Amino acid sequence: MKNTQLKNPTIKGGYFIIGDTPPEELFIAEEFDEEAIMMGDTVREFCVKEIQEPFFKCGKELVVTNEADKAEVLAILKRAGDLGLCGVSISEENGGMDLDFKTNTLISSKLSYGFSFATTLGAQTSIGCLPIVYYGNEEQKQKYLPKIASAEYVAAYALTEPNAGSDANSGKTNARLSEDGKYYLINGQKIWITNGGFADVYIVFAKIDTDEKLSAFIVERTFEGFSVGAEEKKFGIKGSSTVQIFFDNCKVPVENLLGEQQGGFKMALTILNGGRIKAGAGAIGGAINGLDRAVQYAKERKQFKVPISSFGAIQYKIGDIAMRIFANQAACFRTADLIDKKYNSLRSSGLSDGSAKIKAISEFAIEASIVKVKGSELVCYALDEAMQIHGGMGYSSETGLGMGYRDARITKIYEGTNDINALLAVAELSKRGMLTKELDLVGAGKKIPTFLLSQINPFRSKSNDKEQDRIVKGLKYSFLYISGMAGKKLKKKLIDEQEIILNLSTILQEAYVGETALLKVQKLRGLPDSDKNKLAIQKQMVQLYLYEALEKSKKAALEAIASFSTGSEKWRHIKIINRMLKPYDINPKTLRRNIAQALIESGEYVY
């Protein structure tokens, strides 16, 4: 799978589905420099000191509907500001650190040690301030960013409305110019505003007059006509503030229009794209925490005179979660690094800092959606199983697992629901293939017959490398094949067949994550200083991941086929998919056991 038309093919969003990436081009977590690692450690230490020790480890939960807890959360945020944690994405001249995207992603991953505080700090450093970082003019940057970096100002992002959630552009909040032309008068309401209860600055999206698209405004809490509702009572992330905000002829100075008029919708999407990768990273961090606690408990808890970690049923869970963490984390850092690479190439071609960041993030919208969906599914699964391993103890508030379980659930909902993101990934890819023609999906699809011919041999290859290679190719080609066939059959009606698009999305997700896991191990094998013992386990994780990816994708592929074809046509498709996704002959039980035993030995996830 090669595409020679693109100048820098691997730094192209969605390219993974039509072409190969050489392993040496993949960024892996082992390549983070000393500075990034130290920053990650600082975030972790901060969360342990401020959240885990005083609250989590004592079975306490911060609940912001309680005023004292709300004040405590705000105080913790201010202390995070003192440590520089609020300025990670802000330029140095505006009081921040201007860290690259992958270091930011690493930080998001470590923030998971702070449970719901990750949401509070995430809103401050990501959705609350990035609109100004990316789109603000110099005056706006100088006025707001230094104060957000130091946490003197708390920032929030206000997009959702009672009747405008996933369909964000349908919002009713309106802005009109005052008679003297000095203010926009905003009227309307926004809901689910993270940090809203104590924020000083809100990025608010509203339509000016009868505009078709949203514009963005910087609204200060003190502006006339602005008010904040009560704290929402939520299922989880109770330590993060979530409120409604109201605008009653709220007077916003004209200079607080952020970016271009009607540029708000695009801005909102760009900000969410970037946020999705960090949300995915945070979710994976949460899964690691849950797994570590489960391993620790399983080693200590004895039943039938032996630690429960010695049981196959428990090892199944530990091995399975660890394998998924390995693959998804690799995909997460891969995506973050691609954004950095794209940004650097755009900068060297003369684009401004803000524009280069926006373009680089938008470029990897497909991968961002995948990382978000997969990461959030993983953390929910991992914490469910971590609780299961703890048995009755897991259900007790004392262990804090229930809090983690509830906190994790939001990750499938925020930054765009998983359903929307899964659909978006496919929609964006097809747009790039069919509309803008950035990706030669048709050309890649033409190679399917050659691939199928190579799969005629009924005997499996003796080389594990070749087997893994054909699985990744099979995932990619089966996506191309089914999307091609479904498109041919249903034409424009395909867009209404969300079930089929979700099936396609499943294959797309597995192709990206599966390929990344394989590339990581291939890269590690080529590095002279790789830890051999770790590598032995990582190789097994890849085998297990590809096995799972193949089985899951096959089910999705067959369901899709049954949705759009019948009779002999259907059987022809099934035959082709069976050849593309031939079973992977491994022993999953042994692999899970081996992985689990390595984790039980090390006591924590170290891969």
Next chain:
Amino acid sequence: MNLLVCISKTPETTAKIAFKDENSSFDTDGVQFIMNPYDEWYALVRALELKEQHGGKVIAINVGDSSNDPVIRKALAIGADEAVRVDIEATSSFFVAKQVAEYAKSNDIDIVFTGKETIDYNGAEVGGMIAEMLEQPYFSFASHMDHDGSTATVTRDIEGGVEVAEINGKFVISAAKGLAEQRIPNMRGIMMAKRKPLNVIPAVEAEGNVKVLSYELPPVKGGITMVDADDMDKLVKLLHEEAKVL
């Protein structure tokens, strides 16, 4: 005030300990290293506080090869102004003390800080040796220290209580819990760390007349045998035949 803080690299607290070369040296394979917590949390932070109060500079010193640099840069990230690494393997407490003392002598150091011990070999020796070599007073296990710029009041932990002493002039102090509160390196500090000087200097000669013969892990704890409270015969038998204490 010139403050010198000894920084040691120690295995991470959960590291698995194993030995090699016929049990005569620590097997570092696969071990993660950290800054010795007594050096980081108490010695370094108290030195930084003194500098913030009275001015001057904080210099972190370490004896070892370049693999120690990440740990040294963490000291710079936390706030040390500069660092020195004596470029040679640290073979014994005496050898390390000699290197530190020589540096302190030629750099007009007012106070030398060490942690009360390193969490690996637990020698608690280096501070005392440095003091002897510098012919200065030594305060071990200090849990509190006030300094008005000329006179220091030091509280030392002693068996069952504390001892409070006063000192004018230069001295060496080993830091115990309580001397300061851990500081997490802030983001700016981390970014500044690589811009601060880390000077690598050659070692001075020192007699290496101590040779470790062997290390041994603590014996594995045996299992517990439960004996029925009424079964005294069995208990006596076990104590006699297995525990061999009767």
